[in-house]
Amino acid sequence: MKHRHSIRVRLLGYIGLLLLLVLAGFGYVAWQRDSAARIAAVDRELEQRLNLLIGGYRLDTGQRLREVSEPRLTPRALELLANEGGEPFHYRVWLGNGRVQGRSGDAHEIPRPAQTTHGKLLRMRGEFRELVHFTPTGRCFLVGRNIQGERAAMRADALSLAAIGAGVLLLGLALAWWIASRVTRPLAQVSRTAKQIATGDLSRRIPVPKPEDELSEVASVLNETFARLEDAFARQKQFTADASHELRTPVSLILTHAQGALLHEQTPAEYREALADCVSAARRMKTLIDALLDFTRFDAGAETLAREPCDLAELAGDCAKQLHPLADVKNQRLEIQLAPAPCLGDSTRLAQVITNLLTNAIQHTPAGGIITLRTHHDDNARVSISDTGDGIAPEQLPRLFERFHRADASRARATGGLGLGLAICKAIMKAHGGDITVESEIGKGTTFTATLPTVITRA
Numbered sequence: 001m002k003h004r005h006s007i008r009v010r011l012l013g014y015i016g017l018l019l020l021l022v023l024a025g026f027g028y029v030a031w032q033r034d035s036a037a038r039i040a041a042v043d044r045e046l047e048q049r050l051n052l053l054i055g056g057y058r059l060d061t062g063q064r065l066r067e068v069s070e071p072r073l074t075p076r077a078l079e080l081l082a083n084e085g086g087e088p089f090h091y092r093v094w095l096g097n098g099r100v101q102g103r104s105g106d107a108h109e110i111p112r113p114a115q116t117t118h119g120k121l122l123r124m125r126g127e128f129r130e131l132v133h134f135t136p137t138g139r140c141f142l143v144g145r146n147i148q149g150e151r152a153a154m155r156a157d158a159l160s161l162a163a164i165g166a167g168v169l170l171l172g173l174a175l176a177w178w179i180a181s182r183v184t185r186p187l188a189q190v191s192r193t194a195k196q197i198a199t200g201d202l203s204r205r206i207p208v209p210k211p212e213d214e215l216s217e218v219a220s221v222l223n224e225t226f227a228r229l230e231d232a233f234a235r236q237k238q239f240t241a242d243a244s245h246e247l248r249t250p251v252s253l254i255l256t257h258a259q260g261a262l263l264h265e266q267t268p269a270e271y272r273e274a275l276a277d278c279v280s281a282a283r284r285m286k287t288l289i290d291a292l293l294d295f296t297r298f299d300a301g302a303e304t305l306a307r308e309p310c311d312l313a314e315l316a317g318d319c320a321k322q323l324h325p326l327a328d329v330k331n332q333r334l335e336i337q338l339a340p341a342p343c344l345g346d347s348t349r350l351a352q353v354i355t356n357l358l359t360n361a362i363q364h365t366p367a368g369g370i371i372t373l374r375t376h377h378d379d380n381a382r383v384s385i386s387d388t389g390d391g392i393a394p395e396q397l398p399r400l401f402e403r404f405h406r407a408d409a410s411r412a413r414a415t416g417g418l419g420l421g422l423a424i425c426k427a428i429m430k431a432h433g434g435d436i437t438v439e440s441e442i443g444k445g446t447t448f449t450a451t452l453p454t455v456i457t458r459a
Contacts, residue, residue, distance in 0.1 A: 007187060008180045015176040019169055027161040034157055038150045039129070043122060046089075046131040050120070050143045053091050054133065057102065057141075089145045090128075096138020112140060127151070186219060193226075202230035247288060250281035291420040294427070305346040305431055312341035312350065312383045312452070313375040319354045320373050323362060330367045337374040341381035343452045349428045350452070353436070354383060356421045357448045361387040364446075377454075380434070384449040392440040400438055401426040425450070 093102040094112045103110075113121070113132045121132045130144030189206055196204045205226060206219040257274040260266075266274070320336055327334045361371045365387040372386040392400065403423040422436075429436045433453050440446040 006184075008177075008184045011180040011183070012173065012176050015180070016169070016173050019172045019176070023165040023169055027165050031154070031158050031161055035154045038154060039147075042129055042145060042147055042150060043131070046122075046129065046143050046145065047120075049089055049091070050131050050133055050141060053093070053141055053143055054135075057093060057139075089143060091141070091143045093142075094140040101139070110142065110144075113142065115140065190219065190222060193222075197226060197229075202226065202233055247285060250285045253281040254278045288420070291424060294424055305349060307344050308347060309342065309344055310347045310350065312343060312354075312381050313338040315347060315351045316354050316373055316375050316383050319351055319358055323355065323358050326359070326362050327371060330362065330365070330369075332362060332365055332368065333370045335370060335372045337372065339374075339376045341375040341377040341383065343381035343454055345432050345452060350432070353425045353428050353450055354385075356425050357385045357450070360421065361385050361389070361446075361448075365389040379454075381452045381454060382449060384447055386445060386447040388445040391442040391444055392438070392446055393442065394440075397438060397440060401436070 088104075090104045090110070091102075092100065092104070092110050095101050098112055110125075113123070115134050115138075119134065121134075123130050123132065125144070127146050127148050128144045129147045130142055133141045135141070186206075193204050193206045205223045208216050208219045208223070257278050261271060261274050317336070317338055320334060324334055358371070358373065365371055366389065369388040371388075373383075374386070375381075375383045401422050403420055426436050429450055429452070434451050436448065436450045438446065438448050
């Protein structure tokens with residue numbers, strides 16, 4: 001059942017059907033032409049002998065029609081009518097009144113044809129083909145011959161053509177099977193590779209056939225898809241491992257303090273300290289879980305974003321006002337250059353992006369540094385945050401927006417970062433139809449730019 005529906009079998013069936021129709025059509029035409037040629041040869045023989053018969057019964061001057069009882073045929077004419085060595089011809093001549101004027105020895109039971117018009121008429125009477133001629137005087141001349149031999153030859157020709165056609169068909173089917181096997185071989189490789197990938201071997205790739213054709217293009221596209229799939233699984237695996245690692249520490253901390261409080265009697269101050277540590281760990285877990293839920297909604301396209309007119313300059317000004325005390329603690333100078341940047345979007349989510357970027361700049365800029373918050377509008381609404389920190393290594397920039405990725409793991413741990421803030425910012429901007437980019441130079445600082453189209457489209 002499986003092989004019945006395979007492409008190779010169907011291709012073989014189509015080729016076989018086409019070849020059968022072509023051979024049948026060619027054989028039928030060839031047989032018809034050969035049969036027509038055989039019958040035409042018989043008709044020419046009948047025409048020749050009819051003319052001899054009519055000439056033999058031609059009247060002499062003064063002779064009356066009924067006085068001619070036997071034809072005056074030459075020996076050669078008699079020989080042709082007898083057709084020695086082949087099928088004998090028979091003839092018969094009737095007068096206008098229906099009386100038989102002359103006949104061959106084997107033509108006793110032939111009825112007189114019904115006269116319809118003057119001239120010659122070909123007809124079939126059983127196995128006999130006959131040529132009839134009516135004269136203006138009413139006489140009827142008939143010459144005929146048994147064509148069983150020709151019919152037997154035509155049947156033999158049909159069998160021969162059928163046998164040859166069957167042989168050609170079998171040979172064509174064998175050749176078609178070979179061609180179909182070669183054509184579908186890359187598809188079999190695709191199937192085998194896909195099965196290997198389905199079992200977990202994501203590193204497998206389809207060999208790309210040469211020269212390049214449609215199958216090569218399909219193989220290349222599938223290889224690219226498999227590569228993206230492998231990368232997605234790798235990132236998902238890393239994401240799961242990172243999430244588990246991040247959750248393990250606060251869970252372990254909560255379990256340790258809870259078990260210690262249950263096993264040993266402690267002072268109220270120690271209980272409060274343990275509970276405070278548990279609350280801190282729980283808040284970290286909640287932050288991580290909320291971030292993971294955000295990613296789930298963004299990935300599924302289920303996050304509902306408001307589509308309201310807003311201005312990035314106003315949002316940036318509010319965020320700067322809230323975070324200014326953090327910059328003051330580190331004696332950092334916060335320069336604000338806000339030009340109107342109207343757009344459509346979810347003001348809460350956009351403020352989250354600006355707050356996250358500004359917080360990162362404050363945390364990663366040394367004391368006494370400068371942080372610049374700027375908004376402007378050209379074809380798009382833009383907000384950028386620049387700092388004078390240590391900068392980010394070039395090899396880290398392509399992965400900066402990946403989940404749980406930290407350009408400086410030790411510093412991120414010290415500030416309590418999860419490595420999810422920039423990834424969430426990227427997801428929010430993508431959901432708005434915008435983007436976020438980064439430029440950095442070691443020793444000079446980093447600039448993050450969030451770009452939002454004036455007309456929002458769903459990513």
